[in-house]
Amino acid sequence: MAVYPCDMNGHRYAAAQQSLYVTICKNGDTFTHKLRLCPMHMDIELGLIRGLMKPLEDMLEAGMVCDSCGARTEAIIFAKVFLPKQEPLQYVSDRCGGCQIELTNRLQIGNGRAL
Numbered sequence: 001m002a003v004y005p006c007d008m009n010g011h012r013y014a015a016a017q018q019s020l021y022v023t024i025c026k027n028g029d030t031f032t033h034k035l036r037l038c039p040m041h042m043d044i045e046l047g048l049i050r051g052l053m054k055p056l057e058d059m060l061e062a063g064m065v066c067d068s069c070g071a072r073t074e075a076i077i078f079a080k081v082f083l084p085k086q087e088p089l090q091y092v093s094d095r096c097g098g099c100q101i102e103l104t105n106r107l108q109i110g111n112g113r114a115l
């Protein structure tokens with residue numbers, strides 16, 4: 001039984017907690033949000049992340065263009081996914097300013113806690 005409610009809508013659940021860390025590197029600053037999630041909401045997040053970002057091990061170097069629209073990169077977003085009894089999964093995306101906001105809005109990182 002998780003100690004904390006799920007960050008997506010504050011509901012309680014009887015399962016192991018899963019954690020998602022989303023870090024935004026922009027203009028030399030770094031911001032991280034942590035979300036504590038139930039298995040169902042983590043599944044939804046992971047689906048979005050897999051569709052919108054790329055595995056970190058596929059990144060050779062920071063890209064110069066936005067993964068989404070091809071404009072100049074203004075931010076790099078990292079997602080680190082902690083599932084029970086697994087090594088963390090890591091994803092990354094190069095984004096222009098507008099597409100960075102779109103991505104972090106879709107991931108609803110505002111529901112989590114800024115570290």
Ligand SMILES: [Zn+2]
Pocket residue numbers: 006007008009011037038039040041
């Ligand atoms: Zn949930």
Ligand SMILES: [Zn+2]
Pocket residue numbers: 066067068069070071095096097098099100
């Ligand atoms: Zn873009």
